[in-house]
Amino acid sequence: MAKGRVSFNTEHCKACELCVNFCPKNILMLDKTRINVLGYHPISVTEMEKCTGCALCAVMCPDMVIVVERA
Numbered sequence: 001m002a003k004g005r006v007s008f009n010t011e012h013c014k015a016c017e018l019c020v021n022f023c024p025k026n027i028l029m030l031d032k033t034r035i036n037v038l039g040y041h042p043i044s045v046t047e048m049e050k051c052t053g054c055a056l057c058a059v060m061c062p063d064m065v066i067v068v069e070r071a
């Protein structure tokens with residue numbers, strides 16, 4: 001299966017959790033230990049090694065926060 005890497009422009013994240021709900025691997029979650037400049041807990045990835053690079057998260061994000069690279 002294809003492997004992927006996700007990175008985030010966390011300062012633009014509005015914590016809507018669309019990406020969290022659509023990730024087939026359930027590896028995205030809001031980072032409750034951080035607050036971004038918009039005042040939200042920003043998106044983070046829990047188990048990067050499970051990312052397939054499907055890019056569903058990036059497609060769903062209304063704020064272009066997520067960049068997916070396929071390895």
Ligand code: SF4
Nearest residue numbers: 023051052054055057
């Ligand atoms: S690229 Fe796919 S598997 Fe990886 S975090 Fe995004 S939705 Fe999940």
Ligand code: SF4
Nearest residue numbers: 013014016017019061
């Ligand atoms: S879809 Fe975008 S704005 Fe919404 S939680 Fe995910 S990264 Fe943040």
